[in-house]
Amino acid sequence: MINNMTNKNIIINMNKNLNENINENMNRVAGNASVRLIDKFIRAVIWFFSFIALGFLIWIIVFVFIKGIPHISLSFLTSPNNGKNEGIWPMIINTLFIVVTSLAISIPVGIGAAIYLVEYSKPGKVINTIRFAVETLAGIPSILYGLFGLIFFVTIMKLSFSILAGALTLSIMVLPTVIRTTEEALKSIPSSYREGSFALGATKLFTIRKVVLPCAVPGILTAVILSTGRIVGETAAVFLTAGMGRNIARNIMESGRTLSVHLYILAKEGISFDKSYATATVLIILIAIINMASSRLAARMKK
């Protein structure tokens, strides 16, 4: 009985102590006026610098748009680029050409690689090597891809400066993007789908073809869109491999400059700032469309 009483007392005491401690802490931490002041100050600092950063970024878009929109006209978009006309029609077509060619190479290979990584691979040295290679390829700067493309595709394989050489270089460059995005899509497919298919007696290949791939279509489309964005925006690698031809490439063995390369040349040579603004605006609009498409797809995938 006495024992019990002392126990209770101890507990009450402990509770009191705890309460005091918490109160003290509260006072020290939040109640203190100086802490509140510091809080407010830090909050203000965050607002300030975020607005500098975000404001600057939005300034870039708005500035280029305001300067560029007046110079965009139908004739600017659709006329060829020679001595008389300074349109960007050839560059638009070349960009499209190079995007399609690189995707035709990189998408099948990338999907195959992602399928191997998700569906077949077992933990071990081989898979680690492949993963390391993919990560490293993703980190290599485009100028090194350009150097490699110049020495390997342009010189050694004798493709000269051509859409094909550019597309081959770019397809290696976007391969990590394709592999990773497709891999994510494949990983997000519930394993019960596969098990169901196996349980009905389907083979692995059949399951991949009829169950896994159809489910991964939005992910694959995202990969296509992301790679398109990278290819459209790329300058250094394209400029060293696809060359700077200013006409529409009639076949994939001809040189042709893309929109980004065209903007670079316009700005570097100081040919015409008006045309540069207009080209930059077209590029930003293109990227905005690509971004919107990919975020739509991502939203659909989440559903």
Place this chain on the structure above:
Amino acid sequence: MKDIFQLNRNLKCEVKIELSQAILKRTVPKQEDCSHVSKKQENRPHVSVSTHVAKEEINTMAYVKSEAFGKVSPKDVKSKTTINTKAIGNTKFKWNKVKEWLAEKMFFFCAFISVFSLALITAYIFIKGTPIIFKIGLSDFIFNKDWNPDPVRGNPSFGIFSMIAASMLATFGSVIAGSFLGILTAVFLAEIAPLFAVKIFKPAIELLAGIPSVVYGFFGLVMIVPLIRKYLGPPGNSLLAVIIILTFMILPTIVNISEAAIKAVPAEYKEGSLAVGATHIQTIFKVVLPAAKSGILASVILGMGRAIGETMAVILVAGNSTLMPESLLSPVRTLTANIALEMGYAFGDHESALFATGVVLFIFIMTLNIIFNMLVNKAGGHHD
């Protein structure tokens, strides 16, 4: 015994021939043929042993033939013996196995292309670049400030120290500024900003992450460079302009990834901290940011990789002088710019020296990549 063996052989041969003929002709063997076999068996003594062996032989035959033909329709062999139906089932299975094997090898080949490409890229850049480094000496190449590749203007000399310095200064400058601004912006977007602000800024940041770097360079050329020239003195094309452009170029990357890392911090951490009486700001800096540390660090290193590798935007604003940078306002040339500017007309030793510049850049990037991978693995381990 001898007789039995002889008999065995005969029987096997007969069955083999019949079966293979049947398969080759793809005709249904007549019922009499079958009975003919079995009659033979019945007529002879000690036949039970041999039939067993023969049946197995038939099975194997069916396998072999069906593989040669691709598919064997059940009609072909069905009437022959009962065991053969089993063999047909196995045949299909086998063919599928071949297909599966082929598919796996094909997928593996696709996956291996990335390894192959990486090996090829590394090999070619190193093969083209390293001989010149050994020719002029490693220390002379890296620590010499004099870059004069043109043999027409006196002795060519290939020293890239000024470019290494410019690359380093530009990268570190922009990464420090970019990570400061980027992390604060990420905190703002993830924790502090009202919903409407997030709705405006988030898509803008995503758009800016995708904008071609050359657009940033162009903006720098028409906006930042004139401003620097006007307020800080000529020439305008300078290290400072490079740092500013790179800062804002890597900002979206840092903001996007850091914000994701901050949002990935479990809500319990925050709730716990708030429950013991810490303020929101204290919680952010003492609990949330430390918990998101590896993700944020990864974003900074990714930004660093982008900054060190950027070429075209830098060329447009840097001024591209090969002199040693003396102040923030002096024109500079980075490693990447050096390659892109001179590759068009270089040959011989000059071309090799540019590849050697690529080798140096490659080593920088590989170091960064390895650090990045280690961080990402660590971050992954934490969340699991």
